[in-house]
Amino acid sequence: MHRVLVVQHHFLPVHNVAVGRMLGYARHLPALGWEPVFLARDWESADDADPSWGLVWQPGLVAGAGVEIQRAPQPPGPARRPLPGPGRGPTGKALAKARRLRRLLAGPYPDELVGWCGPAVEAGLALARRTTVHAIASYCPPVTNHVVASRLARALDVPWVPFFGDLASFLVPPLPRHSLERRLRTARHAGWLAPAAAAAAASPAMAAYVHDTYGLRTEVILTGLDPLDAPATARGDRCVVSHVGSIYPGDQRPELLLDGLDLLLAAQPDAARTLRVRLVGSKCDGTLRTLLRGRPAGLVCEVEPLGDPATARRIVAESDGLLALTCTAHRDRHGTLSYPTKLFEALGARRPILAVPADGDWVDELLATTGGGTSASDPAAIAAVLADWLAHWRSDGHVPWHGRTAALAPLERREQAARLARLLDSVAGRAT
Numbered sequence: 001m002h003r004v005l006v007v008q009h010h011f012l013p014v015h016n017v018a019v020g021r022m023l024g025y026a027r028h029l030p031a032l033g034w035e036p037v038f039l040a041r042d043w044e045s046a047d048d049a050d051p052s053w054g055l056v057w058q059p060g061l062v063a064g065a066g067v068e069i070q071r072a073p074q075p076p077g078p079a080r081r082p083l084p085g086p087g088r089g090p091t092g093k094a095l096a097k098a099r100r101l102r103r104l105l106a107g108p109y110p111d112e113l114v115g116w117c118g119p120a121v122e123a124g125l126a127l128a129r130r131t132t133v134h135a136i137a138s139y140c141p142p143v144t145n146h147v148v149a150s151r152l153a154r155a156l157d158v159p160w161v162p163f164f165g166d167l168a169s170f171l172v173p174p175l176p177r178h179s180l181e182r183r184l185r186t187a188r189h190a191g192w193l194a195p196a197a198a199a200a201a202a203s204p205a206m207a208a209y210v211h212d213t214y215g216l217r218t219e220v221i222l223t224g225l226d227p228l229d230a231p232a233t234a235r236g237d238r239c240v241v242s243h244v245g246s247i248y249p250g251d252q253r254p255e256l257l258l259d260g261l262d263l264l265l266a267a268q269p270d271a272a273r274t275l276r277v278r279l280v281g282s283k284c285d286g287t288l289r290t291l292l293r294g295r296p297a298g299l300v301c302e303v304e305p306l307g308d309p310a311t312a313r314r315i316v317a318e319s320d321g322l323l324a325l326t327c328t329a330h331r332d333r334h335g336t337l338s339y340p341t342k343l344f345e346a347l348g349a350r351r352p353i354l355a356v357p358a359d360g361d362w363v364d365e366l367l368a369t370t371g372g373g374t375s376a377s378d379p380a381a382i383a384a385v386l387a388d389w390l391a392h393w394r395s396d397g398h399v400p401w402h403g404r405t406a407a408l409a410p411l412e413r414r415e416q417a418a419r420l421a422r423l424l425d426s427v428a429g430r431a432t
Contacts, residue, residue, distance in 0.1 A: 003035045003131060004424055005124060007138035007149040009113055011040035011069065013059040014049045015309055017245075017341050018165055021202075021223050022139055026067050028417035034424055035068075037133075039124050039148070041116060042071035053142075054246060054283065056308050072123035075115045109188075110143035110169050120148040121155070128156050135428045136160040137200075137420075141168040150192045159197035159427035163221070164206050170213075190214065197427035200420065204362060219423050223341050224413030225348035238276040239393035241354075241386070243323035244312050245342045247282040252325035254279075254288065257356050260382025261297035268387065272299040275390055277323075280315055281306025312345075320399040321389050322346040324355040326363050326375075347372045347408060350401050354385050370411070371402045 006026070011019055026036040043049070046057035062069075127133065136158055138149035146162050153160035164170070170189055193199075199218040201207035207218040247254055265271055277300050282288055285303045292298040306312060316322065324343050343363070346353045353373025358364050367373045376382045389399045409415070 001030070001035050002033060002134040002424070002428060003037060004029070004135045004137055005039055005070075005127065005133045005152070006036050007039045007120065007124070007136065007145045007152070009041050009074075009116055009120070009142055009145055009148075010053060010055060011038050012062045013043055013057060014055040015058040015061060016054040016056070018139055018141070020309065021165060021341070022163075023067070024224065024226065024413045025221075025417040025420055028414045029421055032418055032421035034135075034421050037068045037070060037127065039070045039072065039120060039127070042073045048074075051283075056306075058308060070123050070127045072116065072119040074113070075119065110147065111141070113142050113144040114147065116144055117148050117151070121151050124148070124152045125155060128152075133158055135424050137163055137424070139163045139165055140170070141166050143168050143170070146192055150195055153195040160195055161423060161427060162193065162196050162199050164199065164201040164210055166202075167206055167209065170210070198423060200423060219419060221419050221423070222411060222416050223344045224416035225344040225408065225411055226413050227348050227408075238274050239321075239390050239399070240276045240278065240319045241321045241323060241389065242278040242280060242315055242319040243282075243325065243342075244278075244280045244306065244315050244345075245282075247279070247284055247288070247325055248327070249284055249287050249291075251327050253357055254325060255291055256377070256379060257323065257325070257382060258291055258295065258297040258301070259379035260356075260376070260386065261300060262295055263379050263383040264386050264390075265296040265299065267383070268390070271390060272296075274394065275300045275386070277301045278304060278315065278319070280304045281312065316345060316349045316351065319351055320393055322349070322351045322353050322373075324353055324363075324373075326355050326357060326359045344411065347403065347411065350403060352389065352399050352401050354382070354389075356382060370407045371404045372408070 006022060008018070008022055010016060012023070022038075026038070029036050041048075049055040049057045133156060136149050136153050136156075138145040138160070140146050140162065149160050149162065152158075169185070193214050193216065196216055199207075199210050199214075199216040200221045201210055201218050202221065202223060204220050207220045210216055211218045249255075261277065264275075277297075279288055279301060282303065285305070288301075288303045292301055292303070322342075324346065343353065343355070343366070347370060353367060355363055355367060355373060355375040357377035358375035364375045367375060374385060376385055392399050
């Protein structure tokens with residue numbers, strides 16, 4: 001059995017999408033010859049779980065995780081110098097540039113968790129003195145995880161695989177080739193990644209970006225789905241359609257969904273009594289309520305907070321159909337850089353999916369290949385899909401799912417964990 005040290009500041013007893021993803025892989029790795037040990041922050045209380053990272057406090061998950069966790073404390077955050085405010089400096093684009101340069105030059109960079117690097121490296125070295133570490137992996141975001149792993153890889157002289165669940169600050173903005181900011185960013189990123197033996201990324205577009213920008217062999221390892229024992233919902237008094245997870249207005253397009261609902265309700269006023277749309281855990285509840293104010297969609301939409309992962313799974317299982325709001329703003333020559341993690345949860349739950357808008361890329365391809373759902377980009381098309389779902393529900397009490405089991409099998413989490421294990425085998429020189 002080989003041992004991989006996984007650097008992940010955010011880990012149990014806090015939980016978010018990244019924790020769920022890496023824990024999902026970790027549960028399959030021992031059967032594939034790799035024992036994971038997580039290097040994580042020493043969490044003291046729920047007050048430490050910063051909601052800006054999508055963290056929820058889940059101490060009950062630790063005992064059942066089945067993985068070893070090495071803890072390192074988070075010292076007080078680094079001091080921050082005040083940035084120019086109104087009347088005290090540049091505005092508009094100049095202010096944005098000044099803020100970016102100040103962050104690069106005066107910190108905290110790459111993120112506000114960078115103070116964890118010292119204690120985490122010490123804890124990793126202490127672990128390596130007690131047991132053999134054959135490989136290191138780290139997850140981004142936060143980027144601080146990669147900084148810690150880079151230092152450990154150099155100190156221990158073991159292969160390191162940085163995993164990009166998001167490109168975060170590694171996605172260099174479109175800046176002039178010889179600009180100071182571009183040179184600083186590129187130099188810092190290249191320095192961090194220099195010890196990496198290979199990389200992993202959660203989408204083909206991210207993998208292409210990392211390979212082309214930093215010259216690393218990069219494997220695609222998808223979030224993956226865990227098949228859920230989710231029978232068809234019992235017929236209630238309304239057809240339930242849900243979106244569970246964060247929404248990012250300005251990148252994702254929730255207003256398109258609301259426009260489609262307005263059209264549906266204009267054509268079928270009685271749908272206000274038979275349709276329920278749940279927007280759960282958006283982290284932008286105020287914005288959504290503002291968008292809903294005074295429009296027909298407000299008659300069927302409910303904006304709700306999200307309690308914990310178990311609640312999320314229950315809401316998915318209680319839904320007749322699921323929504324996925326796709327990201328379309330972060331796009332370059334590689335294509336759309338990411339797609340909703342919730343898409344895999346929906347596929348695992350065997351519920352039909354409506355993705356809004358179509359991304360013209362591999363979200364559309366994934367839904368078409370698996371039969372798991374459809375994409376729609378304009379209000380009329382969105383209204384048509386929802387009207388079809390509602391008609392089926394009125395007819396026989398549920399919305400049909402047309403997923404193809406054979407197409408879903410390669411996307412299962414255990415298959416993605418196997419991809420990660422093979423990547424670790426290759427960098428560690430382990431025979432397979």
